[in-house]
Amino acid sequence: MRDEQPVYFDPAFRFYFGGQGAWQVFHHKDVQRVLSDYEVFSNEYMPKSDDNLLGSNLNQTDPPRHRQLRALVTKAFSPSIVSKMESWIRKECNELLEPHLQKGEMNFVKACSIPLPGRVTAQLLGVPNQDHDQVNAWINAISSDLAVIGMDAYFQAQQEMGKLFMTLLEERSKQPRADLISHLLQAEIDGEKLSLPDILAFCIALLIAGNETTNGFLANAMYTFATLPAVQAHLATNIKDLPSALNEVLRYEPPVQSMCRIATMDVELGGQHIKKGDLMNVWLTAANRDPSVFTDPDTFKINRDNIKMVSFGHGPHYCIGAMLARMEAKIAFEIIFEKMKNIQLKPGQAPIRNPSTIVAGFLDLPIVFEQK
Structure with a gap:
């Protein structure tokens, strides 16, 4: 598509919030333009309603409002x-990985990649430990393919998660703590x-x-790393290269596949006439493998210069x-390579990918390994 139809209208494409029909954008330069030119390609694409809490969040605003909201929370993500x-x-x-080390196998998604970010964002916000599993279930529903799970x-x-946070907001308004909810109040x-x-x-x-x-x-x-044994072997003896390798993972297999915008005016992009109100879907995965920007883009190179990736x-x-x-x-894989070696996909048990056009990941990722 990047070679033949780099800007293409797909009338059947469905977004997670219910929108249908969108211009698909594949070239790196066009993806960058759509993401940066907020006056022409707005981030306020989601319908605003009482039912749709996400319609007014930080991600759904443009400057200057976005700049103000972002300034409020930047402090929570400072170095x-x-x-x-x-x-x-x-x-x-360590706590998440320890129970699996002697067994020499685990479903990495269930054991580590789901619970770790959940615990981290919960720690930032102030969500009680006992609510983590339920919150993860809500998150999965909100970010899943609507054609699979349905609008209801x-x-x-959203509504159930809203009730939990309303309870937490009421508690923090009476007794503030050192968490992000108290800071936002x-x-x-x-x-x-x-x-x-x-x-x-x-x-x-x-x-x-965050999750x-x-x-x-x-x-x-x-x-x-499990499917590229040479890369894994290199990192096992050169852990200093881990940040570079993870940076290349972000380009090679970015966790976010695509992003949405809406045209605020008639505009031309990639030789196509975009009309005001048209939805745009830009493909980060395609931009990250654009050969005009990244040499030999389908090859994983640990020390590649990835400054132009859009992950x-x-x-x-x-x-x-x-x-x-x-x-x-970085922390997770430092511990993994310290405690595990010869990591491979579990034979006879294929990984199951996440059925989403937004988040690229796995529902199940069974691995086997040797304990160090």
Whole structure:
């Protein structure tokens, strides 16, 4: 598609929020333009309604409102805060992996890549431990393919998650703690505090973005390392190259496949006439393997220069949690390569990929390994 129809209208394409019909964008330069030019390609594409809490979250606003909302939460993802979580994340990783080491096998998604990001974002927000499994189920429903789960399940998950956060917001308004929910309750924009719907939308958006994408990142990294034994062998003796290898995983198998925008005016892109109100779907996966930007793009190269990859987005909506996601993955695989070797996909038990056009990851990833 990138070679033959780099900007193509697909009338049957369905989005997770119910929208149908969209321009599919595949070239790196066009993907970058759509993601960065918010005045022409707006991020406020989702219908706003009382049922759809996500319609007003941080990800669904453009500057200047987006800039104000982003400033409120940037503090929670600052290098100093993220670095303070390092020892806690290391402890959580060890705790998740320990029960499986002697057995020499695990379903990596169920054992590690789902629970770890869930615990990290819950720690940031202040969600009680006993609610983690239920929250993960809601997140899965909200980010699944609507053609599979249906609109009712999508909205029900939002509403149920909203009830949990309303309870937490009421508790924190009476007794603030050192968590992001308390911070958002006290934060102000131009002298005004955030509304409860704004805070609710942000909390849900953070859980989805923080959990689903990092789960995909971890699972895609494990799949890549398990199926590329030469890369795995290199990292086993050159752990200093792990950050570079994980960076290449982000380009090679990005956890987010595509992003949506809506045209605010008639515009030409890639020789096609886009009309005001048309939905756009830009493919990060295609942009990350554009041979005009990345030499030999289908080959995994540990020390490749990936400065132009778009795995965390591009422009004003660049992923606010990118540093945290990188740290989670680095810690997880430092521990994995310290305790495990000869990691392979489990014979006779094929991995099951996530059926989503948004999040690229796995529902099941059975692996076998030797304990070090």
